[in-house]
Amino acid sequence: MAQNLGYILQQGLNALQLASFYLPLALAFAIMQAITGRVFLAFGDVAMFASFAAVYVCFDSLLQGNGDMSSAVLSLVAAMACGGALGAAVARLFLGEQLLRVPLAYMIASVGLAITLQEAMRLQSQSRDVWVPPLFGGQYVLEFTGPYTVRVATMPALSAVASVLAVTGVAFLLTRTTFGLHWRATSQSARLAALTGVNAARISALSFALAGALSGLTGWTSAISYGGADFSIGLMVGFKAMFASVVGGFGSLRGAILGAVVLAVLEVTWSAWFSTSYRDVAVFAFIIVALVLRPQGLLGQRQERESEDRT
Numbered sequence: 040m041a042q043n044l045g046y047i048l049q050q051g052l053n054a055l056q057l058a059s060f061y062l063p064l065a066l067a068f069a070i071m072q073a074i075t076g077r078v079f080l081a082f083g084d085v086a087m088f089a090s091f092a093a094v095y096v097c098f099d100s101l102l103q104g105n106g107d108m109s110s111a112v113l114s115l116v117a118a119m120a121c122g123g124a125l126g127a128a129v130a131r132l133f134l135g136e137q138l139l140r141v142p143l144a145y146m147i148a149s150v151g152l153a154i155t156l157q158e159a160m161r162l163q164s165q166s167r168d169v170w171v172p173p174l175f176g177g178q179y180v181l182e183f184t185g186p187y188t189v190r191v192a193t194m195p196a197l198s199a200v201a202s203v204l205a206v207t208g209v210a211f212l213l214t215r216t217t218f219g220l221h222w223r224a225t226s227q228s229a230r231l232a233a234l235t236g237v238n239a240a241r242i243s244a245l246s247f248a249l250a251g252a253l254s255g256l257t258g259w260t261s262a263i264s265y266g267g268a269d270f271s272i273g274l275m276v277g278f279k280a281m282f283a284s285v286v287g288g289f290g291s292l293r294g295a296i297l298g299a300v301v302l303a304v305l306e307v308t309w310s311a312w313f314s315t316s317y318r319d320v321a322v323f324a325f326i327i328v329a330l331v332l333r334p335q336g337l338l339g340q341r342q343e344r345e346s347e348d349r350t
Contacts, residue, residue: 044220045189046189046311048189048309049189049190050307050311052170053302053307053311054191054303054304054307055190055199055303056195056198056199056264057303057306057307058299058302058303058304059196059198059199059201059203059258059260060098060170060264060303061183061257061258061280061303062066062202062204062206062299062300063206063253063254063256063281064082064083064086064232064253064257064276064277064280065137065280065281065283065284065287065295065296065298065299066206066250066253066284066291066292066295066296066299067249067250067251067254067257067280068082068098068211068250068280068281068284068295069084069284069287069291069294069295070209070213070246070253070292071088071246071247071250072289072290073222073226074222074226074242074243074246074291075139075145075243076290077139077142077145078145078146078149078281079145079149080146080149080150080153080277080281081129081149081152081156081273081277082154082250082254082281083153083254083272083273083274083275083278083280083281084152084156084157084273084277085122085125085182085251085254085255085273085293086122086125086154086255086257086258086261086273086276087155087157087160087258087261087268087269087270087272087276088121088122088125088159088160088258088273089118089119089121089122089125089242089254089257089258090103090118090120090259090261090268090269090272091163091164091169091256091262091268092117092118092255092258092261093114093115093117093169093259093262093263093268094114094122094169094170094262094267095169095269096110096113096114096117096118097110097113097114097120097171097262097263098171098172100113101171101172105133107174107175107176107226109176111174111194111197111263114259114262114263115201115259115263117261118256118258118259118262119252119253119254119255119256120252120255120294121255122251122252122255122256122258123248123249123251123252123255124248124251126247126248126249126250126252126254127248127249127251128252129152130243130244130247130297131244131245132148133145133149134243134244134247134307142278144244147301147335153273153274153277156273157270157271159197160209160268160270161231164268166270168267168268168269169267169268170216170266170267171263171266171267172264173194173195173214174194174263175192175193179191179193180194181224186222192301194263194264195264198259198263198264199257201256201260202256203262205253205256206210206296209249209292210292211252211275212249212255214291218242218245220279221237221238221242222242222246225237225239225242225243226290229243237310245246257280260298261276262324267331268345276348280299280300282300282302282323282326283295283299283301283302284298285301285330285336286298286301286313286326286330286334286336287299287300287301287337287338288336288337288338290317293338294336294337294338297337297338298306298336299306302322305321305325306322309321309322
Protein backbone atom coordinates (compact mmCIF):
# COMPACT_ATOMS: atom_id res chain seq x y z
CA MET A 40 0.00 0.00 0.00
CA ALA A 41 2.79 2.43 0.94
CA GLN A 42 4.60 1.55 -2.27
CA ASN A 43 1.50 2.33 -4.35
CA LEU A 44 1.01 5.66 -2.58
CA GLY A 45 4.64 6.56 -3.16
CA TYR A 46 4.35 5.67 -6.84
CA ILE A 47 1.18 7.76 -7.22
CA LEU A 48 2.85 10.71 -5.45
CA GLN A 49 5.85 10.48 -7.78
CA GLN A 50 3.60 10.48 -10.84
CA GLY A 51 1.69 13.47 -9.47
CA LEU A 52 4.94 15.39 -9.08
CA ASN A 53 5.98 14.34 -12.59
CA ALA A 54 2.67 15.68 -13.93
CA LEU A 55 3.22 18.98 -12.13
CA GLN A 56 6.68 19.34 -13.68
CA LEU A 57 5.36 18.51 -17.16
CA ALA A 58 2.45 20.94 -16.76
CA SER A 59 4.93 23.70 -15.92
CA PHE A 60 6.63 22.93 -19.24
CA TYR A 61 3.46 23.25 -21.36
CA LEU A 62 1.82 26.03 -19.37
CA PRO A 63 3.72 29.14 -20.59
CA LEU A 64 3.44 28.08 -24.23
CA ALA A 65 -0.28 27.31 -23.95
CA LEU A 66 -0.75 30.74 -22.38
CA ALA A 67 1.14 32.33 -25.29
CA PHE A 68 -1.32 30.76 -27.75
CA ALA A 69 -4.28 31.97 -25.68
CA ILE A 70 -2.98 35.55 -25.42
CA MET A 71 -2.54 35.98 -29.16
CA GLN A 72 -5.68 34.11 -30.18
CA ALA A 73 -7.69 36.42 -27.94
CA ILE A 74 -6.17 39.43 -29.69
CA THR A 75 -6.19 38.25 -33.32
CA GLY A 76 -8.78 35.47 -33.44
CA ARG A 77 -6.18 33.54 -35.43
CA VAL A 78 -3.85 30.61 -34.77
CA PHE A 79 -0.15 31.53 -34.78
CA LEU A 80 1.55 28.18 -35.37
CA ALA A 81 5.17 29.27 -34.85
CA PHE A 82 5.25 29.63 -31.06
CA GLY A 83 6.70 26.13 -30.70
CA ASP A 84 9.63 27.10 -32.89
CA VAL A 85 10.02 30.40 -31.06
CA ALA A 86 10.49 28.24 -27.95
CA MET A 87 12.97 26.06 -29.83
CA PHE A 88 14.91 29.15 -30.97
CA ALA A 89 15.03 30.45 -27.40
CA SER A 90 16.23 27.07 -26.12
CA PHE A 91 19.42 27.47 -28.16
CA ALA A 92 19.95 30.91 -26.63
CA ALA A 93 19.52 29.36 -23.18
CA VAL A 94 22.06 26.61 -23.88
CA TYR A 95 24.68 28.97 -25.30
CA VAL A 96 24.35 31.49 -22.47
CA CYS A 97 24.35 28.78 -19.80
CA PHE A 98 27.41 27.10 -21.29
CA ASP A 99 29.26 30.41 -21.57
CA SER A 100 28.35 31.30 -17.99
CA LEU A 101 29.67 27.98 -16.70
CA LEU A 102 32.91 28.47 -18.65
CA GLN A 103 33.37 31.84 -16.95
CA GLY A 104 33.21 30.15 -13.57
CA ASN A 105 29.71 31.21 -12.52
CA GLY A 106 27.72 28.91 -10.26
CA ASP A 107 24.85 26.70 -11.35
CA MET A 108 22.15 29.02 -10.00
CA SER A 109 23.68 32.09 -11.67
CA SER A 110 23.98 30.21 -14.95
CA ALA A 111 20.37 29.02 -14.73
CA VAL A 112 19.07 32.54 -14.05
CA LEU A 113 21.19 34.12 -16.80
CA SER A 114 20.02 31.53 -19.32
CA LEU A 115 16.41 32.12 -18.26
CA VAL A 116 16.74 35.86 -18.85
CA ALA A 117 18.41 35.21 -22.22
CA ALA A 118 15.73 32.76 -23.36
CA MET A 119 12.81 35.01 -22.41
CA ALA A 120 14.53 38.07 -23.90
CA CYS A 121 15.20 36.14 -27.10
CA GLY A 122 11.60 34.95 -27.33
CA GLY A 123 10.22 38.39 -26.52
CA ALA A 124 12.48 40.12 -29.06
CA LEU A 125 11.50 37.61 -31.73
CA GLY A 126 7.83 38.12 -30.94
CA ALA A 127 8.23 41.89 -31.16
CA ALA A 128 10.16 41.59 -34.43
CA VAL A 129 7.48 39.58 -36.23
CA ALA A 130 4.56 41.49 -34.70
CA ARG A 131 4.47 44.10 -37.47
CA LEU A 132 4.21 41.42 -40.15
CA PHE A 133 1.63 39.22 -38.42
CA LEU A 134 -0.52 42.06 -37.11
CA GLY A 135 -0.95 43.62 -40.54
CA GLU A 136 -4.57 44.25 -41.47
CA GLN A 137 -4.27 42.55 -44.86
CA LEU A 138 -2.89 39.32 -43.40
CA LEU A 139 -5.37 39.18 -40.53
CA ARG A 140 -8.26 39.42 -42.97
CA VAL A 141 -7.36 36.03 -44.49
CA PRO A 142 -7.15 33.33 -41.77
CA LEU A 143 -5.61 30.73 -44.10
CA ALA A 144 -2.89 33.14 -45.24
CA TYR A 145 -2.14 33.98 -41.61
CA MET A 146 -1.72 30.31 -40.71
CA ILE A 147 0.44 29.59 -43.76
CA ALA A 148 2.64 32.60 -43.00
CA SER A 149 3.14 31.37 -39.43
CA VAL A 150 4.06 27.91 -40.73
CA GLY A 151 6.57 29.59 -43.04
CA LEU A 152 8.11 31.40 -40.07
CA ALA A 153 8.28 28.13 -38.12
CA ILE A 154 10.10 26.40 -40.99
CA THR A 155 12.48 29.35 -41.33
CA LEU A 156 13.41 29.22 -37.65
CA GLN A 157 13.79 25.45 -37.71
CA GLU A 158 16.00 25.43 -40.79
CA ALA A 159 18.10 28.33 -39.49
CA MET A 160 18.86 26.46 -36.27
CA ARG A 161 19.42 23.18 -38.13
CA LEU A 162 22.09 24.84 -40.24
CA GLN A 163 23.57 26.67 -37.28
CA SER A 164 23.81 23.49 -35.18
CA GLN A 165 24.86 21.35 -38.17
CA SER A 166 21.84 19.08 -37.63
CA ARG A 167 23.04 18.05 -34.18
CA ASP A 168 21.67 18.50 -30.70
CA VAL A 169 23.49 21.06 -28.56
CA TRP A 170 24.06 19.91 -24.99
CA VAL A 171 24.79 21.71 -21.75
CA PRO A 172 26.34 20.14 -18.62
CA PRO A 173 23.67 19.13 -16.07
CA LEU A 174 23.16 21.81 -13.45
CA PHE A 175 23.15 21.17 -9.70
CA GLY A 176 24.87 17.80 -10.13
CA GLY A 177 21.73 15.71 -9.91
CA GLN A 178 20.76 17.14 -6.53
CA TYR A 179 17.24 16.67 -5.19
CA VAL A 180 15.13 19.21 -3.39
CA LEU A 181 12.86 16.43 -2.11
CA GLU A 182 13.72 12.81 -1.50
CA PHE A 183 11.61 10.41 0.53
CA THR A 184 13.01 6.92 0.94
CA GLY A 185 10.79 3.99 1.77
CA PRO A 186 9.00 1.18 -0.04
CA TYR A 187 9.04 3.49 -3.08
CA THR A 188 11.52 6.37 -3.28
CA VAL A 189 9.98 9.72 -4.24
CA ARG A 190 12.36 12.28 -5.71
CA VAL A 191 12.14 15.79 -7.13
CA ALA A 192 15.30 16.95 -8.91
CA THR A 193 16.48 20.51 -8.35
CA MET A 194 16.38 21.69 -11.96
CA PRO A 195 12.81 20.54 -12.78
CA ALA A 196 11.68 22.02 -9.47
CA LEU A 197 13.32 25.34 -10.35
CA SER A 198 11.69 25.36 -13.79
CA ALA A 199 8.30 24.61 -12.21
CA VAL A 200 8.72 27.53 -9.80
CA ALA A 201 9.76 29.83 -12.67
CA SER A 202 6.73 28.76 -14.70
CA VAL A 203 4.28 29.29 -11.83
CA LEU A 204 5.77 32.72 -11.05
CA ALA A 205 5.63 33.75 -14.71
CA VAL A 206 2.04 32.62 -15.16
CA THR A 207 1.02 34.33 -11.92
CA GLY A 208 2.71 37.51 -13.09
CA VAL A 209 1.00 37.38 -16.47
CA ALA A 210 -2.38 36.74 -14.83
CA PHE A 211 -1.85 39.78 -12.61
CA LEU A 212 -0.72 41.86 -15.58
CA LEU A 213 -3.78 40.98 -17.65
CA THR A 214 -6.37 41.29 -14.89
CA ARG A 215 -5.12 43.97 -12.48
CA THR A 216 -3.29 46.58 -14.55
CA THR A 217 -4.09 49.27 -17.10
CA PHE A 218 -2.33 47.20 -19.76
CA GLY A 219 -4.59 44.28 -18.90
CA LEU A 220 -7.67 46.47 -19.17
CA HIS A 221 -6.55 47.66 -22.60
CA TRP A 222 -5.68 44.08 -23.60
CA ARG A 223 -9.17 42.87 -22.72
CA ALA A 224 -10.74 45.77 -24.60
CA THR A 225 -8.61 45.08 -27.67
CA SER A 226 -9.41 41.37 -27.54
CA GLN A 227 -13.12 42.22 -27.68
CA SER A 228 -12.84 44.73 -30.52
CA ALA A 229 -9.76 46.63 -31.59
CA ARG A 230 -11.85 49.28 -33.37
CA LEU A 231 -14.07 50.00 -30.39
CA ALA A 232 -11.03 50.03 -28.11
CA ALA A 233 -9.38 52.59 -30.39
CA LEU A 234 -12.49 54.80 -30.18
CA THR A 235 -12.06 54.93 -26.40
CA GLY A 236 -8.45 56.05 -26.69
CA VAL A 237 -6.70 52.68 -26.48
CA ASN A 238 -3.68 52.30 -28.76
CA ALA A 239 -4.79 48.91 -30.06
CA ALA A 240 -1.80 48.47 -32.36
CA ARG A 241 0.62 49.00 -29.48
CA ILE A 242 -1.31 46.64 -27.20
CA SER A 243 -1.31 43.96 -29.89
CA ALA A 244 2.44 44.34 -30.50
CA LEU A 245 3.20 44.18 -26.77
CA SER A 246 0.99 41.10 -26.50
CA PHE A 247 3.04 39.45 -29.24
CA ALA A 248 6.24 40.24 -27.34
CA LEU A 249 4.72 38.90 -24.11
CA ALA A 250 3.66 35.68 -25.85
CA GLY A 251 7.16 35.36 -27.30
CA ALA A 252 8.71 35.75 -23.84
CA LEU A 253 6.42 33.01 -22.48
CA SER A 254 7.49 30.79 -25.36
CA GLY A 255 11.08 31.55 -24.40
CA LEU A 256 10.35 30.30 -20.88
CA THR A 257 9.20 26.96 -22.30
CA GLY A 258 12.35 26.87 -24.42
CA TRP A 259 14.48 27.46 -21.33
CA THR A 260 12.70 24.67 -19.46
CA SER A 261 13.29 22.32 -22.37
CA ALA A 262 16.98 23.20 -22.63
CA ILE A 263 17.97 23.31 -18.98
CA SER A 264 15.73 20.61 -17.52
CA TYR A 265 16.40 18.11 -20.30
CA GLY A 266 20.00 19.12 -20.90
CA GLY A 267 20.08 20.43 -24.45
CA ALA A 268 18.49 22.05 -27.49
CA ASP A 269 17.14 20.25 -30.55
CA PHE A 270 16.10 22.10 -33.71
CA SER A 271 13.27 19.63 -34.40
CA ILE A 272 11.29 19.89 -31.15
CA GLY A 273 9.32 23.02 -32.03
CA LEU A 274 6.62 21.33 -34.10
CA MET A 275 5.51 18.70 -31.57
CA VAL A 276 5.89 20.94 -28.52
CA GLY A 277 3.98 23.72 -30.26
CA PHE A 278 1.15 21.45 -31.37
CA LYS A 279 0.77 19.93 -27.91
CA ALA A 280 0.66 23.34 -26.23
CA MET A 281 -1.77 24.63 -28.85
CA PHE A 282 -4.05 21.62 -28.37
CA ALA A 283 -3.85 22.11 -24.61
CA SER A 284 -5.04 25.68 -25.15
CA VAL A 285 -7.80 24.48 -27.50
CA VAL A 286 -9.05 21.80 -25.11
CA GLY A 287 -9.15 24.32 -22.27
CA GLY A 288 -10.93 26.91 -24.41
CA PHE A 289 -8.96 28.79 -27.04
CA GLY A 290 -8.55 32.43 -26.14
CA SER A 291 -9.26 31.73 -22.46
CA LEU A 292 -6.35 32.21 -20.07
CA ARG A 293 -7.91 29.95 -17.46
CA GLY A 294 -8.65 27.44 -20.20
CA ALA A 295 -5.00 27.42 -21.28
CA ILE A 296 -3.92 26.69 -17.71
CA LEU A 297 -6.48 23.92 -17.34
CA GLY A 298 -5.60 22.44 -20.72
CA ALA A 299 -1.88 22.31 -19.89
CA VAL A 300 -2.62 20.51 -16.62
CA VAL A 301 -4.98 18.04 -18.33
CA LEU A 302 -2.43 17.30 -21.06
CA ALA A 303 0.35 16.73 -18.51
CA VAL A 304 -1.81 14.43 -16.39
CA LEU A 305 -2.82 12.42 -19.46
CA GLU A 306 0.77 11.98 -20.63
CA VAL A 307 2.12 11.01 -17.22
CA THR A 308 -0.79 8.68 -16.46
CA TRP A 309 -0.39 6.85 -19.75
CA SER A 310 3.39 6.61 -19.36
CA ALA A 311 3.01 5.27 -15.81
CA TRP A 312 0.64 2.42 -16.61
CA PHE A 313 0.87 1.78 -20.35
CA SER A 314 3.44 1.66 -23.14
CA THR A 315 5.03 5.03 -23.90
CA SER A 316 5.12 4.07 -27.59
CA TYR A 317 1.40 4.83 -27.84
CA ARG A 318 1.35 7.81 -25.50
CA ASP A 319 0.98 10.50 -28.16
CA VAL A 320 -1.61 8.40 -30.00
CA ALA A 321 -3.71 8.15 -26.84
CA VAL A 322 -3.32 11.83 -25.96
CA PHE A 323 -4.30 13.11 -29.40
CA ALA A 324 -7.20 10.63 -29.54
CA PHE A 325 -8.47 12.11 -26.29
CA ILE A 326 -8.11 15.62 -27.71
CA ILE A 327 -10.14 14.64 -30.79
CA VAL A 328 -12.92 13.15 -28.67
CA ALA A 329 -12.93 16.15 -26.32
CA LEU A 330 -13.27 18.62 -29.20
CA VAL A 331 -16.00 16.57 -30.87
CA LEU A 332 -18.01 16.55 -27.65
CA ARG A 333 -17.22 20.16 -26.71
CA PRO A 334 -15.82 22.17 -29.66
CA GLN A 335 -15.53 25.37 -27.63
CA GLY A 336 -13.25 23.72 -25.07
CA LEU A 337 -13.72 23.02 -21.38
CA LEU A 338 -13.91 26.68 -20.34
CA GLY A 339 -14.48 28.32 -23.71
CA GLN A 340 -17.65 29.96 -24.95
CA ARG A 341 -19.28 28.87 -28.16
CA GLN A 342 -18.23 31.14 -31.04
CA GLU A 343 -20.84 31.87 -33.67
CA ARG A 344 -19.01 34.63 -35.53
CA GLU A 345 -16.05 32.88 -37.09
CA SER A 346 -15.24 35.75 -39.45
CA GLU A 347 -15.54 38.57 -36.93
CA ASP A 348 -13.36 41.50 -37.92
CA ARG A 349 -11.00 42.33 -35.06
CA THR A 350 -9.02 45.03 -36.81
